[in-house]
Amino acid sequence: PDGSTIAYTGFDDREQGYQVTKLYVMNRDGTNARVLTDDFGHDVQNPTFTANGERIVFQYVDEGSTKIGRITLDGDRQVVAENVGGTSIGRPYTSGSFSLAANRRVAYTHATTQRPADVAVSRAGQSSRVLTSLNDDLFDQIEMGSVEEFTYESSYDGKTIEGWIVTPPGFDSSKEYPLMLEIHGGPFASYGPYFAAEVQLYAAAGYVVLYTNPRGSTSYGQEFGNAIHHDYPGNDFDDLMSGVDAVLERGYVDEDRLYVTGGSGGGVLTSWIVGHTDRFRAAVAAKPVINWYSWVLTADMYPYGAKYWFPGMPWNRRDHYMDRSPLSHVDNVTTPTMLMTGADDYRTPMSESEQFYQALQLREVETALVRVPAASHSIAARPSHLAAKVAHVLEWFQRHGGPSTDE
Structure with a gap:
C-alpha cells in the first residue's frame, strides 16, 4: 500500500x-x-x-x-x-x-x-x-436435484478422481434412471460443488447427471493437472469411464440408457469417447476440436496451443496431432452425435464441428449440426442461448431413448 x-x-x-x-x-x-x-x-x-x-x-x-x-x-x-x-x-x-x-x-x-x-x-x-x-x-418454489460428492479410482492407474452425482427431484433409489455424463472444458479447469442451471435442468428432465474432474483438471496439484501434457485426449477417457462404472454400481442407473455431453474440452472428450466406445446411446459435442492440425491453424489461441499443448508444429509432428484428433477415429463411431457451436466462435471454430458432421454424414452415422447465431465460445452466455442449448441436448437424447416429458 x-x-x-x-x-x-x-x-x-x-x-x-x-x-x-x-x-x-x-x-x-x-x-x-x-x-x-x-x-x-x-x-x-x-x-x-x-x-x-x-x-x-x-x-x-x-x-x-x-x-x-x-x-x-x-x-x-x-x-x-x-x-x-x-x-x-x-x-x-x-x-x-x-x-x-x-x-x-x-x-x-x-x-x-x-x-x-x-x-x-x-x-x-x-x-x-x-x-x-x-x-x-424463486428457488423456494422449485424442488432441486440433490448433489452428492464422491470419489472413485481410475481403471488406468488407480488415481483418485473426484466427482459429483446429481439426482432428479423426487429421486427413488429403487428405480432406474438414465445417466448423463457432463464433461468440463479447459481442459485445464475444474468443476465443483456449485449450482449449475444446465445440470439442474438435465436432472429435472429425469437424468442422473455425473460430472467429474478427470486428470488434467486444475486444483489438484501440478502433477495431476499436467498428467495430460502432450497426451490429450488420453487416459482422461479412462477416468471418465471409471466414473460411469462407479455410478452404475450403485444400482439406480439403467446401463442401456447412457448419454454423454460436454463443451469445449468437454466437446473434445465427447467426440473422442464416441470414437472409442459404443456404450452411450447418444452424444452432444458442444464447441469441440475435431482436428488438432486444422485447429492450431485457425483458432484464436493458436500461438499458445502450438507452444504449450504439442511437441512441435503440425507440419513437423503431423502424426502426433492426428493421433490425438477425434477425426482420426471417426471410422469407429456408431453413436448418434449432435455437434453444437456458436456461429462467432473463434476458440473452437465452426469448421471443427463441420468436419465431424460431414465425416459422420459420409459414414451414414446419424448426426446433426446446430449453429448458435451470434454466439461466441461462451455459447450459453445469453439466457436464451443457455435455454436453447439445454433444449437441443434434451431433444436429441429424447430421440434416442431419453426420458419424455410425461415420464
Whole structure:
C-alpha cells in the first residue's frame, strides 16, 4: 500500500500444458524478488495487500472448491473463507470473487449446490456470515436435484478422481434412471460443488447427471493437472469411464440408457469417447476440436496451443496431432452425435464441428449440426442461448431413448 513492494503472480515457464501460478513479491525497483507460495500447489488469483501491507489476501481453488486465503510476507498461510463461487451459472465451474476492506474483512460470493451466488463476509479466525438470499423467492418454489460428492479410482492407474452425482427431484433409489455424463472444458479447469442451471435442468428432465474432474483438471496439484501434457485426449477417457462404472454400481442407473455431453474440452472428450466406445446411446459435442492440425491453424489461441499443448508444429509432428484428433477415429463411431457451436466462435471454430458432421454424414452415422447465431465460445452466455442449448441436448437424447416429458 505504501508503494514499496509489488505483489504479482507467475511461474517459471517450462512450456507445459498446466503450470501452477504462484505468488511473488519484489521491491518496487525489481530487486529482492521471491516466491511466497512455492510449496502451495494451487493457482493464486487476485492478490490484494491488506491496508497495513503485512499480508496478502488471495483466491485459490483446492480440489474443486474455491477459497480465500491470506499469507504473510514470510509465507505463513491461513484460510479466510470457504464455499466461494457461484458466478458461473450455466455449468458447475469453480469461480467467485472477493473484495477486501481496510479492516481486513472480506466480502465474497458465497456458493452452494442449490443457489447462485449470494454475498457473504468473513475475517480470518471468524465464522463467515451470509448477508443475502437473492434467489429464495424463486428457488423456494422449485424442488432441486440433490448433489452428492464422491470419489472413485481410475481403471488406468488407480488415481483418485473426484466427482459429483446429481439426482432428479423426487429421486427413488429403487428405480432406474438414465445417466448423463457432463464433461468440463479447459481442459485445464475444474468443476465443483456449485449450482449449475444446465445440470439442474438435465436432472429435472429425469437424468442422473455425473460430472467429474478427470486428470488434467486444475486444483489438484501440478502433477495431476499436467498428467495430460502432450497426451490429450488420453487416459482422461479412462477416468471418465471409471466414473460411469462407479455410478452404475450403485444400482439406480439403467446401463442401456447412457448419454454423454460436454463443451469445449468437454466437446473434445465427447467426440473422442464416441470414437472409442459404443456404450452411450447418444452424444452432444458442444464447441469441440475435431482436428488438432486444422485447429492450431485457425483458432484464436493458436500461438499458445502450438507452444504449450504439442511437441512441435503440425507440419513437423503431423502424426502426433492426428493421433490425438477425434477425426482420426471417426471410422469407429456408431453413436448418434449432435455437434453444437456458436456461429462467432473463434476458440473452437465452426469448421471443427463441420468436419465431424460431414465425416459422420459420409459414414451414414446419424448426426446433426446446430449453429448458435451470434454466439461466441461462451455459447450459453445469453439466457436464451443457455435455454436453447439445454433444449437441443434434451431433444436429441429424447430421440434416442431419453426420458419424455410425461415420464
